[in-house]
Amino acid sequence: MTPKLIIRGLSKTFRTDRGETAALKGVDLTIGENEFVALVGTSGCGKSTLLSIAAGLETYDEGSITLDGAAITMPGLDRGVVFQSYTLLPWLTAMGNVEFALRAAGFSGREAQDIAGAHLSLVGLQGFEQAFPAELSGGMKQRVAIARALSYRPEILLMDEPFGALDALTRHHMQELLTAVWEKHRLTVLFITHDVEEAVYLSDRVAAMTNRPGSIKSIVEIDLPRPRHYELLSSAEFRQLQRQILDDIRSESIAAAGLGKALA
């Protein structure tokens, strides 16, 4: 598999008036072309910081991070980012929000309209093109955000707990939708989550992180068959993988929460 995103020895320390916080320490991770990799970890382990660095929104201190061989130093249209908060611009319609990104990416008005329409259909939002974000549910807003990030054909999709704010049922629907879209239109994805089940269901590989300062603790291949459907969740192999990853991060989260003695 051709490597797409290569992260080597990446470290990041936040410096404030109150002192230093090491967020990441020596992160090594390679994501291949058209591979779906999920990064799981406890809250505060630095996984979102890692994604921000990959997005070019945050700087780093040591190591290297490259996309297609070029160092990432700033944000760019070669990366599509989906944030946990929906980040739809409230004064634009669903269509307008996708077109906004396409216009920024240099497409003409006509092209932007066609591509935006096609991508809203891709996420099942035909009929909602002219709806304003205030009229859409959380899940629908996040679908618009996904359509927007996909629309300008980035080399990699960076997703930061995109379904974290949704209720459990909607979250499941979104996972199914994302899997279906991804299986049809292969794309390199880095997906951040704290939900191990979600990570296993969506990914080709799942990387578990240690506590802060975060580094990669283990990487597990998810060789479950595709196309994946929801029944997969109850299979023995699925639960075995989920268990294995959970074990990896459980000790980390117990330590992070200061629960070591209470749960011993």
Place this chain on the structure above:
Amino acid sequence: MLGGRIAAAQFLGVAALVFAVLAALWYASTAAGLVRPLFLPSPGQVISRLAELWSSGQLTADVSISIYRITLGFLISTVLALPVGVLIGCYRVWEAAIEPFVDFIRYMPVVAFVPLTILWSGTGDAQKFLIIFIGTFFQQVLLVMDNVKSVPREFINLGRTLQMPEWRILQRIVLPSSMPSIWDSMRISLGWAWTWLVVAELVAATSGLGYRITTAQRFFQTDLIFGYLLILGILGLTTDQIMKYAGRRLFRYLDVR
């Protein structure tokens, strides 16, 4: 219920009821002779005084000159406050350069500037503009700065991930995003501008609502003072409602359901 909604008609009804009750109390207390007319004239006296001023053209003249002054004074202040507020809301260096200074001026009582403004610009319209400006501009700058600062960080990051140049982010994301709250800030500061206009007219003027109130005091025309106060209240309420309505039309996307 806390924060519960009520029908528009119900809202209007309750608001009108409060006005009606106050008017009735006013009428009753004067009709019963509880207060001397010099201190509180009856509604009838006030209305007939206003009618008299209306037919002589005095009322229209006073209202027009005051509206002219506040419109121009408020526009000058707003046009200058918007770019300054946006600038210091966006860039910390400019905030450091301007914000403490604005705060410094803001705490100086506007009335204390009246003698100075008369010295600088006489007692004509320019002095009214100046007082409205001093009273409004510095407040507006801070309000706009806060409005711009509260644009969600994620919106700006979105612009950056789309590789938009800085000025495009400002123009396409920051401004439209903060526009509804800036509009509200303008609506609120317009209310203050009315106060400063009347203050300026009370002290040194030869026309306008404030001027007429001062001369009325000299002749014990309490009914005129009351009449003009009512007019000021009505003008304020009307402009506020117009601004509110226009805001709802302009930013309809915020309350679609």
